[in-house]
Amino acid sequence: MRLLIAGGGTGGHLFPGIAVAEEFLSRDPANEVLFVGTERGIEARAVPAAGYRLELISAAGIRGKGGLSQIRGAAMMFYGYAQSRKILKEWRPDMVMGVGGYASLPMVLAARGMRLPCFIHEQNAIPGLTNRLLAKFVDRVFITLDESAHFFPKGKTLLTGNPLRRQILEMVAGQTPPSIAEIHQQQYGNGGGGPFRLFIFGGSQGAHAINMAMLAALPHLERYAARLEITHQTGEKDAALVAEAYRNHGFNASVMPFIQDMAAVYQRSDLVICRAGATTIAEVTACGKACLFIPFPFAVDDHQRRNAEAFLKKGAGFMLLERELSGERLAGIIHELAESPETVQRTGALAFGLARLDAARIIVGEMMKKL
Numbered sequence: 001m002r003l004l005i006a007g008g009g010t011g012g013h014l015f016p017g018i019a020v021a022e023e024f025l026s027r028d029p030a031n032e033v034l035f036v037g038t039e040r041g042i043e044a045r046a047v048p049a050a051g052y053r054l055e056l057i058s059a060a061g062i063r064g065k066g067g068l069s070q071i072r073g074a075a076m077m078f079y080g081y082a083q084s085r086k087i088l089k090e091w092r093p094d095m096v097m098g099v100g101g102y103a104s105l106p107m108v109l110a111a112r113g114m115r116l117p118c119f120i121h122e123q124n125a126i127p128g129l130t131n132r133l134l135a136k137f138v139d140r141v142f143i144t145l146d147e148s149a150h151f152f153p154k155g156k157t158l159l160t161g162n163p164l165r166r167q168i169l170e171m172v173a174g175q176t177p178p179s180i181a182e183i184h185q186q187q188y189g190n191g192g193g194g195p196f197r198l199f200i201f202g203g204s205q206g207a208h209a210i211n212m213a214m215l216a217a218l219p220h221l222e223r224y225a226a227r228l229e230i231t232h233q234t235g236e237k238d239a240a241l242v243a244e245a246y247r248n249h250g251f252n253a254s255v256m257p258f259i260q261d262m263a264a265v266y267q268r269s270d271l272v273i274c275r276a277g278a279t280t281i282a283e284v285t286a287c288g289k290a291c292l293f294i295p296f297p298f299a300v301d302d303h304q305r306r307n308a309e310a311f312l313k314k315g316a317g318f319m320l321l322e323r324e325l326s327g328e329r330l331a332g333i334i335h336e337l338a339e340s341p342e343t344v345q346r347t348g349a350l351a352f353g354l355a356r357l358d359a360a361r362i363i364v365g366e367m368m369k370k371l
């Protein structure tokens with residue numbers, strides 16, 4: 001059977017699609033997957049790197065832009081629709097799934113026009129415009145959080161969680177959480193002050209504001225430098241600057257623009273400091289990690305904050321808003337949590353309790369039923 005997955009732009013849309021592809025391919029060696037995205041999206045690099053075939057179409061945003069770019073956006077969408085029809089006629093998929101992002105709009109509409117079974121997955125608490133528009137036309141809408149249910153038609157919407165890539169699921173399956181006694185030994189054994197492992201990252205593109213806040217936090221954390229083991233994903237632009245600042249302040253930090261094996265880094269961290277993208281949240285909860293969310297304040301409809309709030313209500317994480325973010329504040333929180341291993345452990349355990357590990361399996365199962 002053939003599954004076409006359309007969309008992307010950012011990792012938060014694309015990686016759940018890769019997770020669905022992995023599940024679909026694992027069911028039958030004869031199954032095939034084709035991704036369709038845009039040249040500017042993360043898919044242009046990440047899909048071939050993950051070993052999948054990718055076709056590119058033209059697509060762009062129209063929401064909230066001025067007259068001329070709206071016209072250009074609409075023209076690109078029409079062209080993308082024609083390209084989508086051509087791809088569908090040539091590759092002849094059995095079904096099509098949209099994962100959000102520009103490319104999913106023309107492709108899912110074209111697939112619907114050709115009467116193919118169509119599905120979408122929404123990752124966020126507040127859905128993007130593409131999925132709101134597509135919901136009317138598809139057979140089923142899969143959602144990550146209950147909070148988004150009321151945006152979609154009741155009869156065809158199913159709460160599944162956010163599909164997780166195999167690298168994360170395999171790590172979770174092989175992991176035994178440490179006991180409180182082991183955590184105490186690690187933190188306070190040998191005369192006190194075992195390592196506290198921080199993982200800082202800013203979603204698939206890195207987060208400049210988090211990078212700068214962490215640099216401003218370093219002078220306040222210097223007394224602590226020997227205890228902190230830091231992994232920091234910066235995005236492309238800030239990597240050299242951030243690495244140099246850690247060196248100058250005497251910190252042991254591994255700084256990278258982008259991390260391929262996220263599962264390995266999650267596994268060896270005590271506290272994760274990150275944005276509140278939906279896929280990030282799904283992963284840190286699955287890994288049972290205590291997390292300080294700093295939502296991206298300019299995300300459409302402030303959806304990152306809403307994503308995080310869905311978890312904070314249950315004590316499964318911490319949040320610091322960007323307008324309250326300063327080096328001193330960040331250093332204070334890191335310091336406080338490094339001194340409270342039980343709080344860190346309990347928060348991680350509560351997060352794990354909210355994780356949905358079977359989203360990809362449920363989604364593929366539901367899609368098969370429609371064939």
Ligand SMILES: CC(=O)N[C@H]1[C@@H](OP(=O)(O)OP(=O)(O)OC[C@H]2O[C@@H](n3ccc(=O)[nH]c3=O)[C@H](O)[C@@H]2O)O[C@H](CO)[C@@H](O)[C@@H]1O
Binds near residue numbers: 260307
């Ligand atoms: C600014 C913005 O609007 N961002 C949106 C975007 O975020 P973004 O693309 O940052 O997505 P998420 O935070 O949800 O997920 C990031 C993904 O990238 C992966 N990763 C990240 C860094 C790295 O070095 N290596 C790596 O593989 C993570 O493991 C994760 O799978 O899509 C999400 C899902 O629709 C939304 O919730 C976010 O609000």
